[in-house]
Each structure stands twice: as structure tokens, then as C-alpha cells.
């Protein structure tokens with residue numbers, strides 16, 4: 001598909017604000033070279049454990065088709081291939097610099113695509129993963145509708161995200177880390193410290209995990225179940241596209 005060219009640097013609009021797509025893509029284009037390093041340092045490598053858990057919860061079978069959307073540098077796609085070598089795994093993202101790094105790193109196929117207008121027919125995939133991508137979409141409801149469209153009935157959706165923290169305790173931990181540690185790391189390790197201001201602000205403006213789960217039910221997903229993986233920081237939500245009986249071992253997982 002054709003994706004318009006990268007615009008110049010500027011403030012990146014936050015969740016709920018209009019016209020975010022191009023600015024978000026330009027920001028990821030700029031930070032692509034330092035993205036993996038920053039992720040590992042910022043989370044002390046726990047991010048990889050979260051991705052392993054995401055893929056494990058999808059219980060992929062050999063021959064199944066997985067779309068890793070907002071794939072970035074394709075760590076989730078690589079983990080999926082590691083856990084289920086017989087799965088057909090495709091990474092998709094609208095930032096070419098992120099995706100190019102991912103394709104080179106993993107050797108897996110990749111497609112440049114906008115999550116809000118995917119270039120795939122209805123019911124193409126058995127499973128879709130989105131790790132730390134939903135928060136960046138211009139419209140959450142349109143994103144969920146598009147994910148539902150490309151999943152087969154009974155197909156599984158797995159989302160990892162920095163949801164907005166709800167309890168006062170987790171807001172305190174989250175606020176302290178985000179205001180003290182993240183800006184310093186962003187300044188030292190990234191060519192674009194603004195991107196890390198965006199990261200903090202976008203977490204605080206995004207849906208909480210219960211709100212996101214509600215949005216999944218409203219978009220027609222079933223069996224929506226969420227879990228906090230790190231209090232005040234990271235959550236996992238798994239859901240099933242309505243319309244068909246799940247496979248037996250999917251059913252065992254709820």
C-alpha cells in the first residue's frame with residue numbers, strides 16, 4: 001500500500017487528539033536506530049519476558065497465520081516464530097525504518113501497512129498481536145474494528161500495552177519513574193528526547209486496562225480477559241473474534 005512521505009519534526013499529538021498518524025510515524029522513523037537499546041534499558045529487559053507471555057497466551061498451532069501489527073523491530077514476530085516454528089508469521093508497521101530493522105534482525109517477512117487500513121482481505125489471520133502499538137493509533141475503535149475484520153471468526157487477539165494506571169499507588173510508581181528516570185534515559189540514549197516525553201504523556205492519556213477491555217467487547221470481541229504484568233506499567237489483554245467455536249486448547253485457556 002502507499003503510505004505518504006514523512007513530515008518534518010514537531011509536537012506529536014496525544015491519544016484522543018486529531019491528525020496523529022503522520023506525526024507518530026515520523027517520530028518512530030526518527031527513533032528507529034535507538035529503539036531496541038532504549039527498550040531494553042528502560043525495562044531492564046523485562047520487555048522480552050512480556051512479549052514471551054503475550055505469544056504464549058495465543059497458543060499458536062503449526063500452520064496458523066499470525067499478523068504482528070505495529071510490529072516495529074519485530075521482537076514479537078521473532079518470539080512467535082521461536083515458540084511455534086510452524087506458524088506463518090508476518091510483521092506489519094507503517095514505519096519503514098522500524099520494519100526494515102525488524103526484517104533484517106529476524107529474517108521474517110514484513111509489510112508496510114497502516115493499522116487503520118490494512119491491505120489484507122477479511123478473515124486472513126488466525127491470530128493478531130499488537131505490542132505497545134494500540135496507544136499510538138489515531139482512533140482506537142477504528143483500529144479494533146480493522147483487527148476484527150482481518151481475524152477469522154474464533155481467531156485470537158493479544159495486546160500488550162502501557163495502559164493508564166488506575167490505582168493511586170501505581171500512579172505514584174508510574175509518575176516517579178516517568179518523570180525522573182525516563183527523561184534522563186531519553187536524553188542519554190535517544191537522538192529524539194521529545195519522543196520520550198510523548199511516551200510518558202501518551203500513557204497518561206490512553207485508556208486504562210478495564211476501559212480497553214470494554215472497547216474490545218464493544219468492537220465485537222469475546223472472551224476478553226486482561227492481566228497486569230507490571231503494576232502501573234504494563235498490561236496484557238487477550239480476546240477472541242466472535243463467530244466460531246474456539247479450538248479445544250484455546251477453550252481450555254478461557
Ligand SMILES: C[S@@+](CC[C@H](N)C(=O)[O-])C[C@H]1O[C@@H](n2cnc3c(N)ncnc32)[C@H](O)[C@@H]1O
Pocket residue numbers: 021024025028069070071072073074075076092093094095098113114115116130131132133136137138
Ligand atoms: C512502541 S512501538 C512497538 C513496536 C513493537 N511492537 C515492540 O514490541 O517493540 C509502536 C509501533 O507502532 C507503529 N504504529 C503506530 N501507529 C501505527 C499505525 N497506524 N499503523 C501501523 N503501525 C503503527 C509504530 O511505527 C511503531 O513501530
